[in-house]
Amino acid sequence: MELAFLQWIFRLLMVLILFQGVCVMFYYTPNTHSSRDVMTETLQQLHCAKLRQKFSVIKPAKSIVLKSFTQDLSDFMNCPYKSNQTERELNRIRLQFCCNATETLMLTKNNTADNQTIPYETTTKKKPFQMTAALHSMLPEDIPWSGRRLGRCAVVGSGGILKNSSCGREIDSADFVIRFNLAAVNDSDVGMKTDLVTVNPSQLRSVYKNLEKNPDPLLKRVSVYGNATLIIPAFAYTFCTTNSIKALKVLQSIRPQQPVVFFSPSYLRMLDRFWKGRGLREVRLSTGFMLISTAMELCEHVHVYGFWPFGSDLQERPVPYHYYDQGTPSRHMHKMPEEFVRLLQLHSQGVLTLHLQPCSSPGVDLENHL
Ligand SMILES: *[C@@H]1O[C@H](CO)[C@@H](O)[C@H](O)[C@H]1NC(C)=O
Ligand SMILES: *[C@@H]1O[C@H](CO)[C@@H](O)[C@H](O)[C@H]1NC(C)=O
Ligand SMILES: *[C@@H]1O[C@H](CO)[C@@H](O)[C@H](O)[C@H]1NC(C)=O
Ligand SMILES: *[C@@H]1O[C@H](CO)[C@@H](O)[C@H](O)[C@H]1NC(C)=O
Ligand SMILES: *[C@@H]1O[C@H](CO)[C@@H](O)[C@H](O)[C@H]1NC(C)=O
Ligand SMILES: *[C@@H]1O[C@H](CO)[C@@H](O)[C@H](O)[C@H]1NC(C)=O
Ligand SMILES: *[C@@H]1O[C@H](CO)[C@@H](O)[C@H](O)[C@H]1NC(C)=O
Numbered sequence: 001m002e003l004a005f006l007q008w009i010f011r012l013l014m015v016l017i018l019f020q021g022v023c024v025m026f027y028y029t030p031n032t033h034s035s036r037d038v039m040t041e042t043l044q045q046l047h048c049a050k051l052r053q054k055f056s057v058i059k060p061a062k063s064i065v066l067k068s069f070t071q072d073l074s075d076f077m078n079c080p081y082k083s084n085q086t087e088r089e090l091n092r093i094r095l096q097f098c099c100n101a102t103e104t105l106m107l108t109k110n111n112t113a114d115n116q117t118i119p120y121e122t123t124t125k126k127k128p129f130q131m132t133a134a135l136h137s138m139l140p141e142d143i144p145w146s147g148r149r150l151g152r153c154a155v156v157g158s159g160g161i162l163k164n165s166s167c168g169r170e171i172d173s174a175d176f177v178i179r180f181n182l183a184a185v186n187d188s189d190v191g192m193k194t195d196l197v198t199v200n201p202s203q204l205r206s207v208y209k210n211l212e213k214n215p216d217p218l219l220k221r222v223s224v225y226g227n228a229t230l231i232i233p234a235f236a237y238t239f240c241t242t243n244s245i246k247a248l249k250v251l252q253s254i255r256p257q258q259p260v261v262f263f264s265p266s267y268l269r270m271l272d273r274f275w276k277g278r279g280l281r282e283v284r285l286s287t288g289f290m291l292i293s294t295a296m297e298l299c300e301h302v303h304v305y306g307f308w309p310f311g312s313d314l315q316e317r318p319v320p321y322h323y324y325d326q327g328t329p330s331r332h333m334h335k336m337p338e339e340f341v342r343l344l345q346l347h348s349q350g351v352l353t354l355h356l357q358p359c360s361s362p363g364v365d366l367e368n369h370l
Contacts, residue, residue, distance in 0.1 A: 048079035056348035058341055066310045073344075074314040077356050083301075084350030091351050095297040098274040099267055102143075105294055106231060106261040109139045121236045121265035121272075122284060129235055138248055144229050144259055145195075145298075151175035153299035156190055157288050157306035158183050160320035161313055165189050167305055167359040176299065178291050182221055184324045190306070194228040198287050201232060201240035204247055211243075215250045227257050233287070235265035280338060289339045292352070302352040307343055309336030314356060 051072055096102065104111060107118075114136040117128040154174035156162075158181065171177060171191030179185070179197040186192070204211070208218045222230060230251070234244030248260045271293055272285055285293075288307060295302045306323065313319045321328055347354040 044079075047075065051076040051079060052082065052348050054348075055344050058345060058348075066312070070314060070316065073356075076348075077314065081347075081353055082350050083353075087349050088296075088351050091346075092297055095274070095293060099270040099293070099297070101267065101294045101297045102146075104264050104267045106143060106267075107139050107264050108142050108261075109136065110142055111264070112136065112139060118235055118265060120238060121233065121263075121268045123237070126238050129241060135245060135248075138252055140259055140261055144261075145176075150295075150299040152301045152303065153178065153295045154191070154303045154305060155288070155292050155295050155307075156180075156183075157304070157308075158322045158324065159306040159308035160323050161308040161356060162189050162306040162323040163320065165305075165358045167191070167355065170355075170359045171305060174303065178295060179225075180287055180291075185224060190323065194225040196229050196231060196291075197225050198291070199230050199232045199244075199247065200287070201234065201236070201244055204232075204243040205239070208247070211246050211250050215254060218247065218250070219254060222251065222255070222258060225258075227259075229259045229261055231261050231263060233265075233268065234262040236263075236268070236284075275342075280342060282338065286336065286339060289342075292343070296346075296352060303355060304343060304347075304352055305355045307340060307354070308356060309340050 054072065055076060112118075112131060114131060114133050116131045118131055119128040120126055152174045153176045154171045155178045156171060166188060168186065168188050168191040172193040174193070176195045177191065177193045179194050181198055181200045181203060183197075184190070185194065204218075208221075211218060232240075232244045232247065234240050234248075244262065248262075251258060251260045268285075268290060271290055275285060275289075275293075292302065292304060292307075308319070309321075311318060311321075320326065343352070343354055346352045
């Protein structure tokens, strides 16, 4: 009887102490957060964890309807980014073993013999290209940044979401910046710094005709990238090769400080096989997706800007397809929405950082501090 009573008193005391503990906890926190804020924050963290889980296993559907996940994606993009070094290194090792960009991204004197045959990237039916001593002598000795791990890389796509994004400063602060198709640069939205930029052979064929007689337009266009390396998929299709070699000859003689290099078609073929094996089925990967893959192997951290294949943004405002023109997507070629879902997966898994919103302006910073 006495014992039971003592036990009862003891329990009562414990409850009081515990209760007091909780009160003290809530009492001392209001300086920074009220108890309501703590609750909200906890709920927010739960919501973010749920979304992170959802998007890390999101399945690439045949057709992706943006409307069905705009709200979730918008919420998720406001969640803190969680990097996962284990996942990042795993991904790097997989890419090294499949494709080895470190050694084989581009044709060099060192990885290509002067009499080697070069099979085309997309076809085995056409006769392979026969390397000549003259062309071989114009290949770079080695990959320009060979031997060093690149730090923070920014891969800048052409998506219209970059318009008015104010991301220029953030992009320019990266250690290595990759751009595509000789896209326009500017301080405010897309930045100026460029280390590697692709040239599309179709561009050479349609816009820069007659290069030997009239090299000025191309020279003017490439000079805005300073000494950045220009990379061309010269052996993707047979039509690409002649114009690419012409561009190499012309630029190398007039602007020797700016390397012009060719993608190794075998590298791109391995990359294609790698992603097809992971369910990404399309005629050919976009150059953007190819170089994001390259960056995941070569860079410590990969930040992706301007990859957005939808006609409206997260606030459901219309956005142009490209930030620099009125172009529209070519549907038969790339499956941009499916590539996008892959990028979203990689972002959720902490492998790369996808930027889909305007970069922080002073106003937004202030909001975060309040
Ligand atoms: C990071 O990735 C690894 C490998 O996929 C996984 O086992 C681990 O749980 C992840 N860590 C976090 C904190 O999510
Ligand atoms: C990449 O290629 C180089 C040269 O062929 C080779 O030495 C290296 O071991 C390769 N790396 C991997 C991970 O296969
Ligand atoms: C070519 O590659 C080999 C093996 O990776 C290396 O030992 C050699 O120094 C390289 N030569 C040049 C000229 O880069
Ligand atoms: C290429 O040249 C090397 C020696 O320079 C020779 O051994 C090899 O047989 C040649 N290969 C072809 C395909 O001509
Ligand atoms: C960008 O800003 C300009 C000027 O404020 C505005 O006219 C234009 O519609 C905006 N473009 C986009 C795509 O938001
Ligand atoms: C480009 O290279 C030239 C020649 O090597 C050099 O003089 C110049 O400073 C470089 N420009 C930049 C922007 O690095
Ligand atoms: C920067 O480029 C974007 C896209 O072409 C354009 O909308 C914007 O007006 C440009 N800003 C400046 C300052 O040139």
